[in-house]
Amino acid sequence: MPELPEVETIRRDLTASIVKRQIAAVEILSPKTASHSAAFFKRELVGRKIMAVSRRGKLLIITLSSGKDEVVNSEGINYLLIHLKMTGQLIYLDKKNRVAGGHSLNTKVETEKLPNSHTRAYLVMDNGGHLYFNDMRKFGYLKLATKKELDALIEKNYGPEPLTPEFTLETFKKALSRTNLKIKAALLNQKLIAGLGNIYVDEVLWEARIRPERLVPSIRPEELKKLFLAINKIIALAIESRGTTFSNYVDSQGRSGNFSKFLKVYGRGGEKCPKCHNPLQKTKIAGRGTHYCPICQK
DNA sequence: GTGTTTGTTATCAA
DNA sequence: CTTGATAACAAACA
Numbered sequence: 001m002p003e004l005p006e007v008e009t010i011r012r013d014l015t016a017s018i019v020k021r022q023i024a025a026v027e028i029l030s031p032k033t034a035s036h037s038a039a040f041f042k043r044e045l046v047g048r049k050i051m052a053v054s055r056r057g058k059l060l061i062i063t064l065s066s067g068k069d070e071v072v073n074s075e076g077i078n079y080l081l082i083h084l085k086m087t088g089q090l091i092y093l094d095k096k097n098r099v100a101g102g103h104s105l106n107t108k109v110e111t112e113k114l115p116n117s118h119t120r121a122y123l124v125m126d127n128g129g130h131l132y133f134n135d136m137r138k139f140g141y142l143k144l145a146t147k148k149e150l151d152a153l154i155e156k157n158y159g160p161e162p163l164t165p166e167f168t169l170e171t172f173k174k175a176l177s178r179t180n181l182k183i184k185a186a187l188l189n190q191k192l193i194a195g196l197g198n199i200y201v202d203e204v205l206w207e208a209r210i211r212p213e214r215l216v217p218s219i220r221p222e223e224l225k226k227l228f229l230a231i232n233k234i235i236a237l238a239i240e241s242r243g244t245t246f247s248n249y250v251d252s253q254g255r256s257g258n259f260s261k262f263l264k265v266y267g268r269g270g271e272k273c274p275k276c277h278n279p280l281q282k283t284k285i286a287g288r289g290t291h292y293c294p295i296c297q298k
Numbered sequence: 299g300t301g302t303t304t305g306t307t308a309t310c311a312a
Numbered sequence: 313c314t315t316g317a318t319a320a321c322a323a324a325c326a
Contacts (some may be wrong), residue, residue, distance in 0.1 A: 086304050137322045198304060
C-alpha cells in the first residue's frame with residue numbers, strides 16, 4: 001500500500017535514475033491501465049526527455065520536455081501522472097542490472113523475469129534503462145495530462161501536503177475545521193490532508209493517543225497539536241526508513257521498506273501495546289481495518 | 299465458496 | 313446544495 005513515504009522514496013530514486021534521460025520506447029501491456037491508447041502514448045512520449053519527478057500526496061508526477069530539448073512547452077501534454085493505488089510498483093533496471101538480473105540487489109522482485117504477468121506498462125530510456133509499472137490488482141494508472149489538467153486535478157483533490165511550508169498547525173486545523181467525520185476518516189481523506197493512508201493513519205493516531213472513532217469536532221486543541229506533531233514525526237521517520245513494506249510495496253530497485261519494524265499498531269491486533277502492554281484492538285472504521293490501543297488512546 | 303486486504307470514486311441517503 | 317456513510321472496483325490469499 002504505497003502512501004506518502006513510499007511514493008516519496010520512489011520519487012527520490014527515480015530522480016537519480018531517469019531525469020534528463022530521453023524516452024526511447026513505450027509499451028502498454030494493459031490498456032485499462034492507461035488514460036489513452038498505446039499508440040497515443042507512443043506518439044506523445046517517444047523522443048521526450050524526463051525533466052523532473054515530483055509528487056503530490058500519493059500521486060507521482062513526471063514532467064516531460066516538449067521534445068528532445070530541455071523545454072517544457074505550456075501547451076499540450078506536459079506530464080505523465082502515475083498512481084500506484086494499492087499494489088502498484090515502479091521498478092527501474094539499468095542496462096547492466098537488466099542483463100545481470102538484479103542479483104546484486106537485495107530484491108523482492110525477480111528482476112530477471114521482467115516484464116512479468118503483473119507488468120502493465122514500461123518505458124525504455126535512451127541509455128537502455130527500463131522502467132516497469134507492475135500492478136497486480138489493476139487499480140493504478142498512467143495518465144497523460146496538460147498543465148491545466150494537472151493543476152485542476154490537484155486543486156480539486158488534494159489538501160495540504162505534510163512536510164511542506166504550507167503544512168502548519170494552522171492549515172491543519174483549518175482543514176479539519178469544517179468536518180464532522182471520524183478522525184480516522186478525516187485523515188484518510190486526501191482532500192483534507194494529502195498523503196496519509198491506512199497504515200500511517202493508525203500509527204499517527206496511536207502516537208497522538210487519540211481513538212480513531214473520535215469525531216473531529218470533539219478533539220481538543222492540544223490533542224490536535226499532538227496529532228499534527230505525530231504526522232510530521234512519523235512521516236519524516238518513515239521516509240528516512242524508505243517506507244513500509246507490509247505486503248506488496250517495493251522501491252524502484254525492488255527492495256522492501258524498512259519502516260515495517262517500527263510499526264506500533266498496524267497489523268498488530270491482539271499483540272501487546274508497546275506503551276502499556278495491554279492487548280491492541282482491531283476493528284473496522286470508515287470501512288478499513290483499524291488498529292489501536294483501547295487503554296492509551298482516549 | 300467466503301471473508302479479508304485498501305486508494306479512490308460512485309452512489310445513495312439525509 | 314452539502315455532507316457523510318457505504319458499496320464497488322480488482323485480484324490474491326487464508
